[in-house]
Each structure stands twice: as structure tokens, then as C-alpha cells.
Amino acid sequence: MKLFKGEIMGKTKVFKRTIVSTIIFTLLLVIIIMSSGYILLGNLKEKAKERYDNLMRINITIGSSSLELNNSFNYFDKYIKTRDKDYLNKYYISIEKVKNNVNSIETNHNINTECGIYIRNIKNMLEWYDEQIKMLTKKDILEQSDYNKIMEVKSMYIHINSHLQKTAVSFLLYSNNTYNEILINNKKVEREIQRIVFIIIIISIMIVIAVSLNIKNTMWQILKNIERLSNADWDIEDMKGQKYEELNILAEAFNKMKHSIKNYINEINEKAELENKYNQEKIKNIEKDKILRETQLRALKTQINPHFLFNALNTVSRSALFEPRENTVKLIEAISKILRYNLNSIDDFVELKEEINILKAYALIQETRFKDRMSFNFEIEKDAENIRIPRMILQPLVENAISHGIDEKEDGGDIFVYAQKDNECIKITISDNGMGMNEDTIQKILKKQFKGISKKSSGLGISNILERLELYYKDRFSFNIESKLNKGTKISIILPIVRGDYFAENYDS
Numbered sequence: 001m002k003l004f005k006g007e008i009m010g011k012t013k014v015f016k017r018t019i020v021s022t023i024i025f026t027l028l029l030v031i032i033i034m035s036s037g038y039i040l041l042g043n044l045k046e047k048a049k050e051r052y053d054n055l056m057r058i059n060i061t062i063g064s065s066s067l068e069l070n071n072s073f074n075y076f077d078k079y080i081k082t083r084d085k086d087y088l089n090k091y092y093i094s095i096e097k098v099k100n101n102v103n104s105i106e107t108n109h110n111i112n113t114e115c116g117i118y119i120r121n122i123k124n125m126l127e128w129y130d131e132q133i134k135m136l137t138k139k140d141i142l143e144q145s146d147y148n149k150i151m152e153v154k155s156m157y158i159h160i161n162s163h164l165q166k167t168a169v170s171f172l173l174y175s176n177n178t179y180n181e182i183l184i185n186n187k188k189v190e191r192e193i194q195r196i197v198f199i200i201i202i203i204s205i206m207i208v209i210a211v212s213l214n215i216k217n218t219m220w221q222i223l224k225n226i227e228r229l230s231n232a233d234w235d236i237e238d239m240k241g242q243k244y245e246e247l248n249i250l251a252e253a254f255n256k257m258k259h260s261i262k263n264y265i266n267e268i269n270e271k272a273e274l275e276n277k278y279n280q281e282k283i284k285n286i287e288k289d290k291i292l293r294e295t296q297l298r299a300l301k302t303q304i305n306p307h308f309l310f311n312a313l314n315t316v317s318r319s320a321l322f323e324p325r326e327n328t329v330k331l332i333e334a335i336s337k338i339l340r341y342n343l344n345s346i347d348d349f350v351e352l353k354e355e356i357n358i359l360k361a362y363a364l365i366q367e368t369r370f371k372d373r374m375s376f377n378f379e380i381e382k383d384a385e386n387i388r389i390p391r392m393i394l395q396p397l398v399e400n401a402i403s404h405g406i407d408e409k410e411d412g413g414d415i416f417v418y419a420q421k422d423n424e425c426i427k428i429t430i431s432d433n434g435m436g437m438n439e440d441t442i443q444k445i446l447k448k449q450f451k452g453i454s455k456k457s458s459g460l461g462i463s464n465i466l467e468r469l470e471l472y473y474k475d476r477f478s479f480n481i482e483s484k485l486n487k488g489t490k491i492s493i494i495l496p497i498v499r500g501d502y503f504a505e506n507y508d509s
Contacts, residue, residue, distance in 0.1 A: 022211060026208070030197075030200050034200075040193065061105055069094075069160060072098060079091065079137060080150065115170050119167060129160060225258075234262045239251035250320035316331050331365060334365055351388055351389075353386065355389065377414060380418075390468055397462065404435070414432065416432070422494075427494050428492070446466075479491075
């Protein structure tokens, strides 16, 4: 694939042909050639039909001329016998039709040479035939010589009719030969078009196979590197530039993601170490601070789960390969936003809109990963956006809905996030139409008997959320779970606004 360079904003940029443009170009080439071939073939068939129709019209005209000639002589004969003017008028009509037919045949470019000679002879004989009849019909009383003239006219009529029959036979033979030649030529053109189309299709298949092999090799290399990354092997060489733009974007995204994750993990480890020292000091003084800081340390250490990163990398890889580059950029930005939020946000309380923004970034990753199997719906009232709530209490609930509700359902499902201000409280609802759970499981969760962290989540479980809500709000909050098997689950949280802001101010200070 050839590369070409262009000057953009004073910088030299190398443009690569995309996989999509290559396939589209190949398909368009096949479609254009096939369409042109079939249009040409259709035109040839249409012209052959027109030529055949024209030949048939000439044959019909010749036959009609013979019939009208017979009529003209019969009308003339009856007029001579009866002197009825109606027969004379009918004669004029018939002979005029014969002349018009002969003239139309003579001027038609589709007649052969032999027919042309016959027609010219017939035309001359018709002139004499008509002149003699007109002379005879002008006489009121016929003489003996006139009867001789009538016999001559009859003889001419027979002679003209004989010529018309010969013309019909000659032209029928000519038209059959001409039409057969047209059909043979059309068959040759059709076979040639089919041969060209077959060659183009073979070339197109070879191009598609070449592109597919290139994609396969690149994806295999990326998958092997991703497997090494999932095993915490960060000493992987950067992937080289690829032949096609989509694969090149994928390789660059992989390289960027690898370096970003490595840097993030190093920073997280450093921060985790500092946070651990800080929490160990706080743990000696107040039991409340002990629980809080242990939770923060646990969240910080587990927020970047290898399984989550592996799925995110796979999602970015597929997006870069099969979707527009804008989608890939959005995915990378979403992952970066989540990593920055978890890394930089150390406040215990944040505004609801910040939590929702991170949740939407997480939703983008999951919607891209699960395609049509999953969708998110957000309904956040305006007056609830600036209310401060404990950070990282929504995403774990959504992760739980995906891993235990939607992921196990074959046809996927929907997740709904709703928040509203209700007097001095904020009400947040997260619901799904997934697999649901039984009452026994609900009671175990509410009693905090399930404290394990799902390997499919980013780190914080429901038990952790309940512990933190109890720490912040004592008994002034509500956490309710409603669920039915194979119907879905609904989690409702009601938090006091004044009490929440009071704790936010104290912990932030």
C-alpha cells in the first residue's frame, strides 16, 4: 500500500490508506464494472429487440401492401362493373395505403439490397398501374381498346403482387440472418463481460484475503501483548507502525495505554504507600478514622483491577479496528477519566454530577464492550446535581448490576440511574432488568455477610458501601434492595442533605 505525504499546518504528516477505504474501493470497482457490463449488455439486448421489431414491422408492411393491392384491384373491378362511386373511393384509399407502405419501406435503412431493387420496381409499376386505372375510371363509356387496357392493368396487378411476394420472402430470409448475427454478437459480448467480472471478483477476493491476513497478524500480536500485560509484564516493546490506518491507530492506542497504565500503577503504589503510613497513624486515635482510612486504602489499592483493565484494553482494540477513530478516542478518554478520578480524588465527598460523569465514562466502556446487549439510562434532576455525596458509592452498584444481573443474561439488559432532591434528602435509584436475586441473598447483602469483592468489579463491594454510609450518616440514611428472579433488581438510597454536607465539610477540612 503506497503512502503519500502532505503538508498540514506546517508539519509533515504521513497518510495511510484505511482498511475501510480499501474494501470500499474494491467493492465500488466490482459494482461499477458489473453495473457497466450489465448496462452495456442490456443496451445491446434493447437494440437487438428494436432491430428485430423494426424488421418485423417491415415484414408486416410488405404483407399489408400485398393485401391492400388486392383490395384496390377488386374495388376497381367492381367499379367498372357497377359504376358505384363508393368502390372508386375505396380504390383510392387502398392504392394510397400501398404507395405509403412502399415509400416507408424504401426509406427504411434496414432493408437489404435485393429488397431495395424489388421495392423500386414495385414503386415504378404502381405509378403506371394507378395512372391507367385513373384514366379508365374517367370514361363513362368504355371502348374495345379500354377493355384491352383493363387486361393490361390486371396483368400489372399480378406482376406487382408477385414482386411483393418475392420481396416478403427475400426480406424474411434477410431479417432472420440479421437477427441471428445480432444474437451471436450479443452472446460474445456477454461471455466477455462475464470473463471480466470473474477476473475482477478473483482480484477482489485476493485483496480481501490479504487485508484479512494483515488484520489477523496484527490482532494476534496485540492479543499476545495484552495477555502479557494482564500478567503484569510491562517490559513489552512498543508495537511498530502498521500498514493500515485503523491498525496503526490500534497499535498507537495500545502503546499509549501500556505506558499510561504502567505510570498509573507506579503512582498508585507510591500513593498507596503514603496513604498506608497516614492511615496507620490515624488508626491509633479514632476508631471512626480507622474504618474510613482503611476503606480509602482498600479502594485505592483495588481501584485498578487487572480484569477491568484487560476488558478495557480489549474494548479499545475492537473499537479501533471496527469503529470510527472518534469512538476509540472517546474510549481512551473515558478510561483516562476514571483512572484520574480514582488517582487524584482524595475527598470523601463529591458533588453528585462528578460521580455521574465518572459513571457515564464507565457506562461508555461497558456499552462499547457489550454492544447492543446493554444500555444505560440517566435521569438526574437539575437541583440534585450539586448535592455532595460520598464518593465511589454509585459505580460499585452499577458494576454489581452488570456482573450479577446483566452479564449472565443472554439477551443483555438495561440499567437505569435516577436521582432527585426530595425536601432535605436526595434519593438515588439504580435499577436493572437482569437476572435478579432471591430474598435470602438480599438479606445476606443487607446484613453485610457478602464482603467479597467481585473479580469483575473495579474494587469496592456493596458491604463496603454500607459500612461507609453507616460511618457518615449513622442511622439517618436508607439503603433498600428490591429484586425478583429473572425480572431485575432495584437499589434505592436516601441520604440526608444537611447531614451529608456537614460530614463533607468536616472530612474535607
